[in-house]
Amino acid sequence: MFQDGSLSDDKTPGGGPVQAVADWVADLGGVVIDWLVGLGSVALFAFRTFLWLTTRMVRRETLIPSFYQIGVLSLPVVALTGTFIGIILAVQAYGQFHLLGMESRLGAVINLSLVRELGPVLAATMLAGRVGSAMAAELGTMRVTEQIDAMASMGANPIQYLVVPRFLGCLLLIPALTIMADFMGVVGGALYSVYLLNIDWHHYLKHSQDYVRGFDIFAGVFKSLFFGGAISLISCYHGFHCDPGAEGVGRAATTAFVYSFVAILMLDVVLAIGLESVYLAFWPEGPKLF
Amino acid sequence: MVKPDKDTGTQEPLIRIEQLSVEFGRHEVLHAIDLAILRGETLAIIGESGCGKTVLLKTIIGLLHPTRGAVMFDGQDLARLGERALTRERIRFGFVFQQAALFDSMTIAQNVAFPLRQHTRKNTAEIEEIVMARLAEVGLPESVRFKKPAELSGGMRKRVGLARALALEPEVVLYDEPTTGLDPIMSDVINELILETRRRHLVTSVMVTHDMRSALKLADRIVMLYPLPRLQKGESQILFDGTPADLEQSSDRRVTQFVHGEAGERLMEMQNGI
Numbered sequence: 006m007f008q009d010g011s012l013s014d015d016k017t018p019g020g021g022p023v024q025a026v027a028d029w030v031a032d033l034g035g036v037v038i039d040w041l042v043g044l045g046s047v048a049l050f051a052f053r054t055f056l057w058l059t060t061r062m063v064r065r066e067t068l069i070p071s072f073y074q075i076g077v078l079s080l081p082v083v084a085l086t087g088t089f090i091g092i093i094l095a096v097q098a099y100g101q102f103h104l105l106g107m108e109s110r111l112g113a114v115i116n117l118s119l120v121r122e123l124g125p126v127l128a129a130t131m132l133a134g135r136v137g138s139a140m141a142a143e144l145g146t147m148r149v150t151e152q153i154d155a156m157a158s159m160g161a162n163p164i165q166y167l168v169v170p171r172f173l174g175c176l177l178l179i180p181a182l183t184i185m186a187d188f189m190g191v192v193g194g195a196l197y198s199v200y201l202l203n204i205d206w207h208h209y210l211k212h213s214q215d216y217v218r219g220f221d222i223f224a225g226v227f228k229s230l231f232f233g234g235a236i237s238l239i240s241c242y243h244g245f246h247c248d249p250g251a252e253g254v255g256r257a258a259t260t261a262f263v264y265s266f267v268a269i270l271m272l273d274v275v276l277a278i279g280l281e282s283v284y285l286a287f288w289p290e291g292p293k294l295f
Numbered sequence: 296m297v298k299p300d301k302d303t304g305t306q307e308p309l310i311r312i313e314q315l316s317v318e319f320g321r322h323e324v325l326h327a328i329d330l331a332i333l334r335g336e337t338l339a340i341i342g343e344s345g346c347g348k349t350v351l352l353k354t355i356i357g358l359l360h361p362t363r364g365a366v367m368f369d370g371q372d373l374a375r376l377g378e379r380a381l382t383r384e385r386i387r388f389g390f391v392f393q394q395a396a397l398f399d400s401m402t403i404a405q406n407v408a409f410p411l412r413q414h415t416r417k418n419t420a421e422i423e424e425i426v427m428a429r430l431a432e433v434g435l436p437e438s439v440r441f442k443k444p445a446e447l448s449g450g451m452r453k454r455v456g457l458a459r460a461l462a463l464e465p466e467v468v469l470y471d472e473p474t475t476g477l478d479p480i481m482s483d484v485i486n487e488l489i490l491e492t493r494r495r496h497l498v499t500s501v502m503v504t505h506d507m508r509s510a511l512k513l514a515d516r517i518v519m520l521y522p523l524p525r526l527q528k529g530e531s532q533i534l535f536d537g538t539p540a541d542l543e544q545s546s547d548r549r550v551t552q553f554v555h556g557e558a559g560e561r562l563m564e565m566q567n568g569i
Contacts, residue, residue, distance in 0.1 A: 146399075154358050155396035159410040159459075160382040 144244025389460030
C-alpha cells in the first residue's frame with residue numbers, strides 16, 4: 006500500500022563513481038525483486054482462484070451476468086474486427102501472390118493465418134481491451150470504495166465471488182469468440198477475394214480445404230483457452246490490488262490491458278512452438294503451402 | 296447486558312488485542328496496542344486522521360493482518376483460523392463502513408439480503424421479510440428496495456449499510472466513522488440508530504470516530520490513539536483509555552486539544568513537517 010517513490014530516496018548525490026555504481030546495482034536489484042514479488046503474487050492469486058474453483062460450486066447468479074458480459078456483448082465487436090482482418094489479409098497478400106500468378110492460393114494463406122494466429126490473438130486482444138480493462142476498473146473501484154472489504158467482512162470470499170465467475174467466463178467463452186473471429190475472417194477474406202479481386206471461387210475453396218487442417222483450427226482454439234485464463238487472472242489481480250483514488254483505478258485498467266496483451270503474445274510464442282512440435286510429431290512431412 | 300464470568304466473577308473480554316503492531320511495508324501504523332473489549336460494551340476509538348483507527352478496526356475483523364501480536368476474538372486468534380472457521384467467526388460481526396461500501400451493481404434489497412443469501416438457507420420470502428424489517432428499523436421506506444445505491448443520499452446509504460450489517464444479527468458491530476460527511480441532524484439520527492441497535496440487539500459495539508459529540512453520546516468507554524511519529528519515546532500509542540467523564544477531566548494537553556477541537560501548534564508542526 007505504501008510504496009517508496011523516487012522522491013523518498015535518501016541517497017545523497019556526489020558519493021563518487023563507486024557509490025553511483027552501487028546505487029545503480031541496488032536500484033536494479035530493487036526492480037528485479039519487485040518484479041519477482043509481483044510475479045509470485047499473481048501466481049498465488051491464480052492458485053487461490055483454482056482452489057476456490059475446485060472446492061466450491063460457483064453460484065448461478067454470479068456466473069450468468071459474467072458470461073453475458075464476456076461472451077454475448079463481446080461477440081459483435083469480435084465478429085466485426087474478424088471480418089476486417091480477413092479482408093486486410095486478402096488486400097495485403099494479393100499483390101505478391103498476383104506477381105507469382107498464384108492468386109488462387111490466397112485462400113490457403115488467409116485461412117491458415119486466421120485460424121492459427123490472427124483469430125485467437127485478435128479475439129484475445131479484443132477481450133483484453135473490452136472485458137479485461139473493464140474488469141480491472143470495476144474490481145478496482147470495488148477495492149477503493151471498500152466493497153471488497155465489505156464482502157469479506159460478511160464472510161463471502163471475494164475471490165470465489167468475484168474472480169471465479171470472471172475466470173470461468175473468459176476461459177469457457179473465448180473459444181467461441183475465437184471461432185467467431187475465425188469464421189468472420191474466413192468469410193470476409195473469401196468474399197473480398199472472390200468478388201473484388203476476381204479470384205476463382207472453386208480454386209480458392211479447394212486450396213483452403215487442402216491446406217487448412219483440423220489441427221490448425223484446434224491449435225488456434227486451444228491457444229485461446231490460455232489467453233482467456235491469463236486475461237481474466239491478470240485483470241482481476243490488477244483490480245484487486247488497485248491503488249487508492251481515481252488515478253489508481255485508471256492505472257489498474259490500463260496496466261491490466263498492457264500486461265494481458267504482453268501475456269497473450271508471450272503465451273502465443275510458447276504455445277506456437279509447442280503446438281508446432283506436436284504437429285510435426287503427427288505429420289512429419291510438415292505443412293507445405295507450395 | 297454485561298454478563299460476569301461464572302467462576303471468577305470477573306468478565307472475560309470478548310475481544311482481546313495483545314501487543315498488536317501493523318506495518319505496511321516499512322511504515323508502521325500501529326505499535327504494541329493492548330486493548331480488551333468487554334461483551335456488551337460500547338467502545339469509541341477516537342484520534343486524528345491517519346492515527347490508525349480504521350486499521351485497528353479492520354485488524355479486529357481480520358481484513359488486515361497483524362505484523363506482530365494478535366487479536367483474540369472469543370478466545371481464538373483470527374489470523375490463525377482457516378477460511379471456513381474465519382467465515383464462521385466473521386459472521387458474528389457486522390461492519391458499517393465509512394462510505395457504506397454498498398455493492399453498486401445490486402439493488403438496496405439485494406445488498407441487505409447478501410449476507411442472508413450467503414449464510415442462511417432461508418427462502419426468498421423469508422429473506423424479503425427480514426430485509427424489510429431491517430430497512431424499517433433504520434427508517435427507510437419500502438420504496439428504496441428496488442433502487443441502486445447511487446440513487447440514494449449519503450445518509451440513506453449509511454442507514455442501508457447499518458441495515459446490512461445487522462442482517463445476520465451479529466454479536467459485535469464495528470462502525471467506521473459512522474457520522475462522517477453527514478449533516479448534524481442526520482449525524483444524530485445515526486447516533487440514535489446506534490443506540491437503538493445496542494438496546495434492541497444487545498450488541499458489543501466498537502466505533503471509530505473523530506466526531507466528539509457521537510463519542511460522548513454513545514460510548515461507555517473511550518480510547519484515544521495518537522499517530523506514532525509524534526509520540527515521545529517509550530510512550531504508549533493509546534493516549535487515553537477511560538469513560539467519557541474521565542475524558543473531560545484528562546490533564547494530557549493532546550487529549551484536551553482533540554476533545555475541544557483546538558489546532559494549537561499543530562499548523563506550525565505540520566508546516567515544519569512533523
